[in-house]
Amino acid sequence: MELGMLSGLNEMQQLAVTTTEGSIRVIAGAGSGKTRALTNRYAYLVNALGIEPSNLLCVTFTNKASQEMKRRVKKLIGGERDTGYISTYHGFCVRILREDIHHLFYPKNFLILDTEDQKTILREIYEELQLKINDSKFNRILKKIAEMKMDTEYVYQLMNRENPIDPEKTEDQDRKIILMYLKKQKRVYGLDFDDLMNFTFVLFKEYKKVLEKWQDHLHYIQVDEFQDSSSRQFELIRLLSEKHKNLFVVGDPDQTIYEWRGADPKFIVHFEKWYPDCQTIFLNQNYRSTPEILEIGNSLIRNNKLRVDKDMFTESPSGLKVIHYHGKSEQEEAKWILNQIKHLVKEKGSRLSQIAILYRANYLSRFIEQELIHENIEYAIFGGFKFFERKEIKDALALLRLLAFGDDLSFLRIVNTPKRQIGKKRIQLLREWAEQEGLTLYDTLKKYAQHEQFQRTKAQEFVQAIESLKVKKDEVAVSDLLQDVLQATGYEALIREDGDQDRLDNVMELQRSLVQYEASYGEDLSLEYYLQMLTLYTENDREDDKDSVKLMTIHTAKGLEYPYVFLIGMSENILPNERSLRDRKEYALEEERRLAYVAITRAEKELYLTESEGFTGRGQKKYPSRFIFELDEERCRHIGVMDRNLEEEAKEVIRVARRLQTQPETEAAHDEGAKVHHPVFGEGIIESIDEKKQMYMVHFETMEITRPISWSFKGLTKE
Numbered sequence: 001m002e003l004g005m006l007s008g009l010n011e012m013q014q015l016a017v018t019t020t021e022g023s024i025r026v027i028a029g030a031g032s033g034k035t036r037a038l039t040n041r042y043a044y045l046v047n048a049l050g051i052e053p054s055n056l057l058c059v060t061f062t063n064k065a066s067q068e069m070k071r072r073v074k075k076l077i078g079g080e081r082d083t084g085y086i087s088t089y090h091g092f093c094v095r096i097l098r099e100d101i102h103h104l105f106y107p108k109n110f111l112i113l114d115t116e117d118q119k120t121i122l123r124e125i126y127e128e129l130q131l132k133i134n135d136s137k138f139n140r141i142l143k144k145i146a147e148m149k150m151d152t153e154y155v156y157q158l159m160n161r162e163n164p165i166d167p168e169k170t171e172d173q174d175r176k177i178i179l180m181y182l183k184k185q186k187r188v189y190g191l192d193f194d195d196l197m198n199f200t201f202v203l204f205k206e207y208k209k210v211l212e213k214w215q216d217h218l219h220y221i222q223v224d225e226f227q228d229s230s231s232r233q234f235e236l237i238r239l240l241s242e243k244h245k246n247l248f249v250v251g252d253p254d255q256t257i258y259e260w261r262g263a264d265p266k267f268i269v270h271f272e273k274w275y276p277d278c279q280t281i282f283l284n285q286n287y288r289s290t291p292e293i294l295e296i297g298n299s300l301i302r303n304n305k306l307r308v309d310k311d312m313f314t315e316s317p318s319g320l321k322v323i324h325y326h327g328k329s330e331q332e333e334a335k336w337i338l339n340q341i342k343h344l345v346k347e348k349g350s351r352l353s354q355i356a357i358l359y360r361a362n363y364l365s366r367f368i369e370q371e372l373i374h375e376n377i378e379y380a381i382f383g384g385f386k387f388f389e390r391k392e393i394k395d396a397l398a399l400l401r402l403l404a405f406g407d408d409l410s411f412l413r414i415v416n417t418p419k420r421q422i423g424k425k426r427i428q429l430l431r432e433w434a435e436q437e438g439l440t441l442y443d444t445l446k447k448y449a450q451h452e453q454f455q456r457t458k459a460q461e462f463v464q465a466i467e468s469l470k471v472k473k474d475e476v477a478v479s480d481l482l483q484d485v486l487q488a489t490g491y492e493a494l495i496r497e498d499g500d501q502d503r504l505d506n507v508m509e510l511q512r513s514l515v516q517y518e519a520s521y522g523e524d525l526s527l528e529y530y531l532q533m534l535t536l537y538t539e540n541d542r543e544d545d546k547d548s549v550k551l552m553t554i555h556t557a558k559g560l561e562y563p564y565v566f567l568i569g570m571s572e573n574i575l576p577n578e579r580s581l582r583d584r585k586e587y588a589l590e591e592e593r594r595l596a597y598v599a600i601t602r603a604e605k606e607l608y609l610t611e612s613e614g615f616t617g618r619g620q621k622k623y624p625s626r627f628i629f630e631l632d633e634e635r636c637r638h639i640g641v642m643d644r645n646l647e648e649e650a651k652e653v654i655r656v657a658r659r660l661q662t663q664p665e666t667e668a669a670h671d672e673g674a675k676v677h678h679p680v681f682g683e684g685i686i687e688s689i690d691e692k693k694q695m696y697m698v699h700f701e702t703m704e705i706t707r708p709i710s711w712s713f714k715g716l717t718k719e
């Protein structure tokens with residue numbers, strides 16, 4: 001039996017699979033079989049060691065990755081086993097909180113808030129304060145809220161019953177909005193993505209017994225894509241693995257692409273700091289790509305200084321050279337790609353789904369999409385296609401959420417769709433009554449549906465429809481419930497009447513995906529759990545089973561592989577992006593190079609790098625990316641005419657940029673706490689020093705401001 005899990009693995013992978021006790025780290029390049037080893041190790045623990053899947057936590061980076069892993073694991077251990085602990089960090093926090101959040105005085109059916117929900121709450125607050133509503137303000141406040149949530153202090157505030165949050169106490173408007181937000185959030189028992197982590201931490205910190213229970217429970221922990229774990233995520237894993245100390249992590253420091261969101265490769269690179277007894281396993285055979293693609297990737301990533309070189313080899317047969325295409329315009333670039341795709345399909349028998357088009361940022365898909373539409377070629381966008389953000393999908397889910405949680409957010413979303421004569425005035429009335437009686441809006445409506453104020457409305461019908469479904473919500477499948485609620489509330493009739501086929505199709509698609517989800521979930525899926533998991537889904541994770549070309553950003557492509565890959569928009573200021581160049585900081589550029597490396601290493605058989613002349617969205621003239629010039633010339637074929645001048649110009653632009661970038665790092669001339677003088681701001685004190693950005697934070701006393709001042713600014717002198 002053991003052989004089943006070990007066949008198809010090389011010796012080092014087998015070692016990784018069979019070394020089950022203690023802390024183990026696997027460091028290896030792209031396509032070397034890390035994820036495969038991790039998956040098989042899971043099966044080995046279950047089949048050969050008899051470990052229960054519920055004692056085995058396996059953390060993946062995206063929901064998509066966890067679904068894929070579940071599918072593979074099930075093949076190895078049998079379809080009936082529960083694989084619920086193969087999950088993302090956030091997904092696992094939901095598991096924990098569902099079981100134990102009552103300690104924090106929250107119900108287990110808490111609501112998970114996505115960005116849309118957060119904005120709905122803000123909109124309400126702005127209305128109450130009679131402030132003008134605009135999206136950029138929302139984003140600024142949301143950023144502030146996220147900053148506050150870097151710390152867990154606010155969780156204690158939320159839980160404090162004696163001294164509840166009181167927005168009235170503050171004069172500062174932003175602060176007031178934030179406190180109102182927290183209050184409203186609490187009122188619907190809503191947790192956003194940051195809260196999921198924070199609540200889990202507070203739970204563990206305050207209730208040692210709960211922590212011990214989970215530590216006890218998790219005999220083995222495995223983490224994929226470990227190079228992109230943030231310090232909080234690592235902290236969580238460390239806490240959970242403290243008792244049994246069986247921790248297995250795999251990653252590739254060269255593929256760290258989330259530093260901007262707090263990922264820190266030091267946890268894998270210096271793993272032994274935290275786990276002095278750890279074993280390290282290196283995998284050095286690449287199974288994914290042709291030697292040409294592998295070498296192109298290596299030649300690029302070698303330009304990064306902050307890395308350890310890996311010695312990778314492949315036994316795959318030699319393939320085509322990697323192609324660099326240069327077009328005279330974006331249209332030409334798109335046309336060429338389309339021709340290539342048609343060629344792959346016609347001449348090489350490739351299926352569309354074997355082809356991926358990758359790019360640095362979402363907006364870059366547009367020019368290629370136009371051409372795909374023009375040529376009538378099926379395509380799907382991972383990431384940009386925001387299925388779950390569409391109005392009708394949000395409405396349908398709000399109906400389900402109302403059944404499950406009865407929360408105000410969902411209620412407000414659908415109470416008057418279709419029209420039930422419950423407009424602003426009546427909502428205001430409901431709000432007042434709800435406040436007085438300490439009820440939710442829905443419960444208030446239920447209580448007063450017969451009240452004269454609601455006589456000429458359809459309140460009664462609405463409440464009846466919801467109540468009749470609430471009774472059976474635990475008995476019927478969620479997919480059936482969806483159908484019932486859409487009919488009973490007249491929502492389906494509404495979109496049918498509108499004759500909007502797209503919206504109808506979307507709702508049907510939701511229904512279909514639910515049926516699929518139920519089938520793959522195995523046991524009975526509860527409505528509450530489905531809704532909680534769903535909010536965790538990013539748009540990136542939508543399954544797509546049509547035969548279509550896949551378009552996605554490089555970030556989304558992490559961990560995936562495709563026989564044919566096009567990396568488009570390979571221009572300076574796009575990849576590397578403008579900010580990394582403007583920052584003039586080597587580490588920012590290196591993250592861009594790692595992104596290009598991740599993109600390149602997705603390819604199995606053929607790789608195309610394309611770019612074209614013209615201007616970027618910001619009006620800069622486009623030049624081929626410096627990364628093109630860093631590739632191994634022997635493995636590369638250039639197509640398209642780049643006139644000599646352009647090439648020279650490009651090289652000059654890059655030379656200048658590079659000179660700026662490689663200026664020797666300056667040292668901080670002043671220490672923290674030093675008194676300094678600024679020609680404009682006057683006297684100040686250095687509050688802190690940011691080594692990475694090479695900046696001081698200086699507080700200027702007379703002007704009562706704090707400003708970041710660059711180390712290289714010569715005007716800042718000692719007092």
Ligand SMILES: Nc1ncnc2c1ncn2[C@@H]1O[C@H](COP(=O)(O)OP(=O)(O)OP(=O)(O)O)[C@@H](O)[C@H]1O
Nearest residue numbers: 008009010029030031032033034035036287288559
């Ligand atoms: N020992 C092996 N023999 C044959 N094929 C293998 C072997 N190990 C892995 N593979 C195949 O090689 C490909 C790459 O494997 P995998 O996705 O596990 O790599 P990875 O190291 O996780 O890559 P990435 O860093 O991009 O996530 C997959 O198609 C996998 O099935």
Ligand SMILES: [Mg+2]
Nearest residue numbers: 034035036559
């Ligand atoms: Mg992988």
